[in-house]
Amino acid sequence: GSSNYAYWKTRMRYFIMLVDESAWEVVKEGWSRPEQTTNERNAAQANSKALYAIFSRIDMEQFKMISTCETTKEVWTILPNQHEKNSSVCQRNIDL
Incomplete structure (x- = not known):
């Protein structure tokens, strides 16, 4: 249940940060596709x-x-x- 989610969430956060700090920023802040001409x-x-x-x-x-x-x-x-x-x-x- 929720205890597994807390465990997963913490591990996933640090895994994503390990992969790329800016990837974690995208998770936190969001991202949108750039405007096209x-x-x-x-x-x-x-x-x-x-x-x-x-x-x-x-x-x-x-x-x-x-x-x-x-x-x-x-x-x-x-x-x-x-x-x-x-x-x-x-x-x-x-x-x-």
Whole structure:
């Protein structure tokens, strides 16, 4: 119950302070995401739309390759590299 919470709270406080004193300040004082400019907001929205478009049109194997990507640039680097590598391997096998 509450005695376990007091124990946990004290240990967690000092653990967070050990990791980073400023991390503890954020816990105490709070934090808010910095304001974005209109251009930054628009770019983030465009990135989200493009990611959704790609994620909704790929199979599970492709999804596994890119599921942790947060930008379309990452996705657009991984997928072509993977497919072109497989394609060139297939082409070499055909040529043999």
